Amino acid sequence: xxxxxxxxxxxxxxxxxxxxxxxxxxxxxxxxxxxxxxxxxxxxxxxxxxxxxxxxxxxxxxxxxxxxxxxxxxxxxxxxxxxxxxxxxxxxxxxxxxxxxxxxxxxxxxxxxxxxxxxxxxxxxxxxxxxxxxxxxxxxxxxxxxxxxxxxxxxxxxxxxxxxxxxxxxxxxxxxxxxxxxxxxxxxxxxxxxxxxxxxxxxxxxxxxxxxxxxxxxxxxxxxxxxxxxxxxxxxxxxxxxxxxxxxxxxxxxxxxxxxxxxxxxxxxxxxxxxxxxxxxxxxxxxxxxxxxxxxxxxxxxxxxxxxxxxxxxxxxxxxxxxxxxxxxxxxxxxxxxxxxxxxxxxxxxxxxxxxxxxxxxxxxxxxxxxxxxxxxxxxxxxxxxxxxxxxxxxxxxxxxxxxxxxxxxxxxxxxxxxxxxxxxxxxxx
Amino acid sequence: xxxxxxxxxxxxxxxxxxxxxxxxxxxxxxxxxxxxxxxxxxxxxxxxxxxxxxxxxxxxxxxxxxxxxxxxxxxxxxxxxxxxxxxxxxxxxxxxxxxxxxxxxxxxxxxxxxxxxxxxxxxxxxxxxxxxxxxxxxxxxxxxxxxxxxxxxxxxxxxxxxxxxxxxxxxxxxxxxxxxxxxxxxxxxxxxxxxxxxxxxxxxxxxxxxxxxxxxxxxxxxxxxxxxxxxxxxxxxxxxxxxxxxxxxxxxxxxxxxxxxxxxxxxxxxxxxxxxxxxxxxxxxxxxxxxxxxxxxxxxxxxxxxxxxxxxxxxxxxxxxxxxxxxxxxxxxxxxxxxxxxxxxxxxxxxxxxxxxxxxxxxxxxxxxxxxxxxxxxxxxxxxxxxxxxxxxxxxxxxxxxxxxxxxxxxxxxxxxxxxxxxxxxxxxxxxxxxxxxxxxxxxxxxxxxxxxxxxxxxxxxxxxxxxxxxxxxxxxxxxxxxxxxxxx
Ligand SMILES: Cc1cc2nc3c(=O)[nH]c(=O)nc-3n(C[C@H](O)[C@H](O)[C@H](O)COP(=O)(O)O)c2cc1C
Ligand code: SF4
Ligand code: SF4
Ligand code: SF4
Ligand code: FES
Numbered sequence: 080x081x082x083x084x085x086x087x088x089x090x091x092x093x094x095x096x097x098x099x100x101x102x103x104x105x106x107x108x109x110x111x112x113x114x115x116x117x118x119x120x121x122x123x124x125x126x127x128x129x130x131x132x133x134x135x136x137x138x139x140x141x142x143x144x145x146x147x148x149x150x151x152x153x154x155x156x157x158x159x160x161x162x163x164x165x166x167x168x169x170x171x172x173x174x175x176x177x178x179x180x181x182x183x184x185x186x187x188x189x190x191x192x193x194x195x196x197x198x199x200x201x202x203x204x205x206x207x208x209x210x211x212x213x214x215x216x217x218x219x220x221x222x223x224x225x226x227x228x229x230x231x232x233x234x235x236x237x238x239x240x241x242x243x244x245x246x247x248x249x250x251x252x253x254x255x256x257x258x259x260x261x262x263x264x265x266x267x268x269x270x271x272x273x274x275x276x277x278x279x280x281x282x283x284x285x286x287x288x289x290x291x292x293x294x295x296x297x298x299x300x301x302x303x304x305x306x307x308x309x310x311x312x313x314x315x316x317x318x319x320x321x322x323x324x325x326x327x328x329x330x331x332x333x334x335x336x337x338x339x340x341x342x343x344x345x346x347x348x349x350x351x352x353x354x355x356x357x358x359x360x361x362x363x364x365x366x367x368x369x370x371x372x373x374x375x376x377x378x379x380x381x382x383x384x385x386x387x388x389x390x391x392x393x394x395x396x397x398x399x400x401x402x403x404x405x406x407x408x409x410x411x412x413x414x415x416x417x418x419x420x421x422x423x424x425x426x427x428x429x430x431x432x433x434x435x436x437x438x439x440x441x442x443x444x445x446x447x448x449x450x451x452x453x454x455x456x457x458x459x460x461x462x463x464x465x466x467x468x469x470x471x472x473x474x475x476x477x478x479x480x481x482x483x484x485x486x487x488x489x490x491x492x493x494x495x496x497x498x499x500x501x502x503x504x505x506x507x508x509x
Numbered sequence: 510x511x512x513x514x515x516x517x518x519x520x521x522x523x524x525x526x527x528x529x530x531x532x533x534x535x536x537x538x539x540x541x542x543x544x545x546x547x548x549x550x551x552x553x554x555x556x557x558x559x560x561x562x563x564x565x566x567x568x569x570x571x572x573x574x575x576x577x578x579x580x581x582x583x584x585x586x587x588x589x590x591x592x593x594x595x596x597x598x599x600x601x602x603x604x605x606x607x608x609x610x611x612x613x614x615x616x617x618x619x620x621x622x623x624x625x626x627x628x629x630x631x632x633x634x635x636x637x638x639x640x641x642x643x644x645x646x647x648x649x650x651x652x653x654x655x656x657x658x659x660x661x662x663x664x665x666x667x668x669x670x671x672x673x674x675x676x677x678x679x680x681x682x683x684x685x686x687x688x689x690x691x692x693x694x695x696x697x698x699x700x701x702x703x704x705x706x707x708x709x710x711x712x713x714x715x716x717x718x719x720x721x722x723x724x725x726x727x728x729x730x731x732x733x734x735x736x737x738x739x740x741x742x743x744x745x746x747x748x749x750x751x752x753x754x755x756x757x758x759x760x761x762x763x764x765x766x767x768x769x770x771x772x773x774x775x776x777x778x779x780x781x782x783x784x785x786x787x788x789x790x791x792x793x794x795x796x797x798x799x800x801x802x803x804x805x806x807x808x809x810x811x812x813x814x815x816x817x818x819x820x821x822x823x824x825x826x827x828x829x830x831x832x833x834x835x836x837x838x839x840x841x842x843x844x845x846x847x848x849x850x851x852x853x854x855x856x857x858x859x860x861x862x863x864x865x866x867x868x869x870x871x872x873x874x875x876x877x878x879x880x881x882x883x884x885x886x887x888x889x890x891x892x893x894x895x896x897x898x899x900x901x902x903x904x905x906x907x908x909x910x911x912x913x914x915x916x917x918x919x920x921x922x923x924x925x926x927x928x929x930x931x932x933x934x935x936x937x938x939x940x941x942x943x944x945x946x947x948x949x950x951x952x953x954x955x956x957x958x959x960x961x962x963x964x965x966x967x968x969x970x971x972x973x974x975x976x977x978x979x980x981x982x983x984x985x986x987x988x989x990x991x992x993x994x995x996x997x998x
Contacts, residue, residue, distance in 0.1 A: 254687070256687070271687075276559070276560045276580060425688060425689065426688060427687075427688070428687065428688035428689070429687050429688070430665065430684075430686075430687045430688045430689065430690075430691035431559065431561035431665075432561055432562075432563050433562055433563050433564070433603050433607060433664075433665075434563055434602070434603060434606055436606075436665065436688055436689050437606035437607065437609050437610065437689060438606055439688070439689070440609070440610075440645075440688065440689035441606070441609045441640060441642065444640075444642035444643075445642065448642070461639050464602075465602075468602035468603070468606075471573075471574045471575070472563055472574070472599060472603075473563060474560065474561060
C-alpha cells in the first residue's frame with residue numbers, strides 16, 4: 080500500500096501500512112504482527128542478530144549505502160562504556176520524504192527496528208533525532224514511544240528480556256547539516272551542529288564520546304522484517320550487491336508523485352513512465368536527479384537504461400543517494416533549478432570549512448548573475464574550478480553536494496547556460 | 510616513570526627530504542622540522558585542532574584525498590608533498606576563497622605587515638582574484654576590554670573562540686549563525702571586559718579582525734623594534750617582547766616560553782607599560798654641596814660621594830625596589846656589606862588573589878606585582894610595609910646614619926624623609942618628593958633600558974635586553990654602585 084498512490088510493481092514491506100491509522104497504535108501494530116521480530120531478536124545473541132543483518136546485505140538508506148550489518152560489527156564487542164544508537168530522522172535532503180511517512184504511519188515499526196539494532200550493538204540508549212519541522216510525525220512518534228514504555232517494550236527489562244534500552248526523542252532546530260551523522264551528534268550534545276573530523280569514527284567515540292552507531296530511519300525500519308523472515312528471505316528482492324526493497328520518493332513533473340517501495344534494480348524509465356504515470360502534460364523528459372539534490376543530474380539519454388540500484392545509478396552517471404527521484408520535463412529551467420539548489424546548500428553550510436563556506440556563497444552569486452543575464456562564458460570555467468576545489472577538500476560532503484549539480488549541469492546542459500549568457504550579451508550591447 | 514625510556518620515532522619524506530620525528534607528531538609539525546611552513550589558520554600550537562580552515566592540506570602518497578596536515582599523524586615511510594600541483598593548487602584555491610569576501614583594507618589595517626593573509630597570498634596566491642561579486646559586509650564591533658572586532662577581515666579560524674573556551678575557560682566569544690553568514694560575537698551585553706587574559710585573542714588572530722584599542726593606528730608593524738624582555742608586572746615573569754618606536758614602548762607582546770607562560774600573558778601585564786615612557790625622570794647626577802645643588806657629571810659626583818662615604822657614621826639602612834635586576838640588587842648587597850652590613854628592605858604591592866590561567870596551569874598573574882621578589886629574597890633582603898606597597902619605612906625615615914635608596918620612588922614619603930641622615934643617597938629613575946632631602950640623587954635606568962635578569966617566583970632566572978635608551982646620563986644602578994665598592998663597572 081503506497082501512499083497516496085500505489086502501484087502493482089510495488090513490494091509493500093516497510094510501506095505496507097501507510098494510510099492505515101490503526102497501525103499507529105500499539106494494539107494495531109501488534110495485531111499486524113508487530114514486535115514478534117523484536118521478541119525473536121532478544122532471544123538471540125547480539126552477534127547472531129548482526130550476522131542475520133549481514134546476510135541480508137541491507138545497505139544504509141541515509142545516502143551512503145554502507146552495509147548496516149558491517150557498520151554494527153564495528154562496535155566494540157564488550158560493553159566497557161555505554162553504547163549508543165542514533166536514529167537519523169533529520170530527513171532534509173531536498174526531494175526526500177520517506178522517513179517522515181515511515182514515522183507518521185508506522186512509528187512502532189521504527190521503535191522495533193531501533194530496539195533490535197540497540198540489542199545488536201549492545202546500546203543502552205537510543206536517540207531518535209527528528210527534524211525540527213516534523214511537527215505531526217514527531218507527535219505521532221512521541222505518542223507511540225509513550226505507549227511502548229507503558230507496555231514494557233522500551234525501558235528497563237525490554238519485553239521481559241532483562242535488557243534495559245531507553246529511547247529519547249530529540250527534536251532538532253531545523254538545520255540540514257544536523258543530518259550529517261557527526262553534526263547530529265554535536266547537536267544532540269547541545270553544541271553547534273558542525274560535523275566532526277574523522278577519526279575518531281563514531282563506533283570508537285561518537286555521541287558523548289561513547290561508541291555510537293548512526294542509522295537512517297528506513298534502514299532501521301527494514302530490520303524487523305529481516306529478523307522476522309531471515310536475511311536470505313530479504314535477498315529475494317533487489318540485486319546481488321543491492322538487495323531488498325527501497326522507498327523511492329518521486330517528485331517533480333510526473334503525474335503521480337509520491338513514495339513507492341520497489342525492489343532495488345528497478346528501471347528508472349519504468350518508474351517514471353509506468354509507476355508514476357508518466358510526465359505531466361505528456362511533455363518530454365529533460366533530466367532526472369536520482370538521489371536527492373546533492374547528486375549529479377542524469378540527462379534524458381542517461382535515464383533510459385538506468386537501473387535503480389547503488390551500482391546501476393553510478394554506472395549511469397550519478398548516485399542513488401537516498402533514492403529521491405526528482406523528475407524535470409522539457410519546460411524546466413535548469414540554471415534556475417541549480418541556482419535554487421546551490422542556494423539551499425549555501426544556506427545550510429555550517430561554515431567550518433573555507434571551501435564550503437566561501438565557495439558555496441560564491442557559486443550562488445555567480446549563478447544569480449548568470450540567471451540575471453549578466454554572465455560570461457568565463458564564469459562557467461570559474462564555476463567548474465571553484466566546484467572542483469570544493470570537492471573532496473572538506474570535513475563533510477555537503478561541499479561536494481554543492482559541486483555535483485553545478486558541475487553536472489554545466490557538463491550536460493551547457494547550452495542552457497550559454498543561452499542565458501548570450502541573451503545577456505545582447506541586452507548589454509543594446 | 511614507565512619503562513618507556515626511549516621515544517619511538519618515525520621517518521617520513523617531505524618534498525623529497527627525509528625527516529625523523531617522534532611518534533605522534535603531526536605532519537604539520539614534521540614539515541615545521543624540515544624548516545618550511547605550511548600555511549595554516551585554524552591550527553595554533555597552544556590550542557585544539559579543528560582542522561577546518563583546510564589551508565594545510567597536503568598530498569600523502571596512497572591517500573585518496575588531500576589530508577589536513579595539522580591533525581594527520583606522521584607515519585613510517587609516509588611520502589608527503591606540499592608543493593605538488595595538487596597540494597599547491599588546492600592551497601591557491603583556498604586562499605582565493607578567503608579573498609572573495611575579504612575587504613583588502615590593508616592600508617588602514619593594524620595587522621598589515623604581520624598579517625598571515627597578506628603573507629600567504631603574497632607568497633603563493635593568484636595574482637588576481639576572479640571574484641567580481643559584491644562583498645558581504647559585517648562592520649565593526651566593540652568586544653569589550655581592549656579588543657575591537659573588524660568582522661569583514663575575519664577568516665573564521667575560531668582561534669579566539671577556542672582560546673576563551675580552552676585556555677581562559679571563560680567562553681565569552683562564540684560563533685553566531687552559519688555558513689558564510691557566520692560571525693564571531695560576544696553574548697548580548699557581556700564582553701571581554703570580564704576576561705583577564707582577553708588580549709591574547711588579538712595576538713593569535715592571524716589577520717586584522719581582532720585588534721587592540723590601545724594600539725589602534727599608533728604604529729605600523731614594520732616600524733616597530735622588538736626586544737626580548739620579561740614582564741615587570743608580577744613575579745610570574747612572562748617572557749615578552751617590547752615593541753618600540755622613537756624610543757617609546759608602543760605595545761607588549763608575549764614571547765613563547767614553554768615553562769613559564771606558553772604563548773600567553775595577562776591583560777594587566779600587557780597594559781602596564783606607560784610608566785616606561787614617563788618623562789618625569791631623574792636625568793643628571795646631582796649632589797648638594799654647601800647647600801648648593803651641583804651637576805657636574807658622573808665623575809665629579811662619584812668622587813664627591815666616595816669622600817662623603819669615607820666619613821659617614823651611624824650605620825647604613827638601605828631601601829630597594831624589587832623591580833630592579835638581580836645585578837643591581839646584588840651590587841647593592843655587596844655595597845652594604847662593604848660598609849659593615851645593615852638591613853636592606855623592599856616594599857611591594859600585593860594583589861588580594863592570584864589570577865590563574867586555567868588552561869595553562871603553570872601560569873597565573875601572581876600576588877606579588879613586581880618581578881624580582883625572589884631575587885631580592887635570595888639576596889637576603891626583607892619585605893616591609895603593607896600590601897599596597899606603602900609604609901614600613903618608619904625606622905629608615907629618621908635614621909641618622911647613611912640611607913641608600915635604589916629604585917623605590919618613596920611615593921608615600923614627605924620631604925622630611927632622610928632629613929636627619931648624615932648621608933642620604935637616592936639612586937632613582939623618577940623624581941620624587943620623598944627624595945627631596947637626598948644629598949646625592951643619581952639617575953639609574955629602568956629594566957626596559959638595560960640588560961639584566963629577574964628571578965621569577967619559581968626561581969627561574971630570566972634575561973631581558975635594553976629596548977629603550979635611558980634618558981640623560983642615567984645608567985644601570987649596578988654600574989654606579991660597583992664603581993663605589995671599587996669593582997670595575
Ligand atoms: C550534509 C549531509 C546531510 C545528511 N542528512 C541525512 C539525513 O537527513 N538523514 C540521514 O539518514 N542521513 C543523512 N546523511 C547521512 C548520514 O551522515 C549518515 O551517513 C546516515 O545517517 C547513516 O545511516 P545509514 O547507514 O543507515 O544510511 C547526511 C549526510 C550529509 C553529508
Ligand atoms: S563541508 Fe560544509 S557543511 Fe560540511 S563541515 Fe565543512 S563547512 Fe560544514
Ligand atoms: S576574529 Fe580572528 S581569531 Fe577570531 S575567528 Fe576571526 S580570524 Fe580567527
Ligand atoms: S602574569 Fe604576571 S608576568 Fe605574566 S603578563 Fe601578567 S603580570 Fe606579567
Ligand atoms: S590548519 Fe589544518 S585545517 Fe586549518
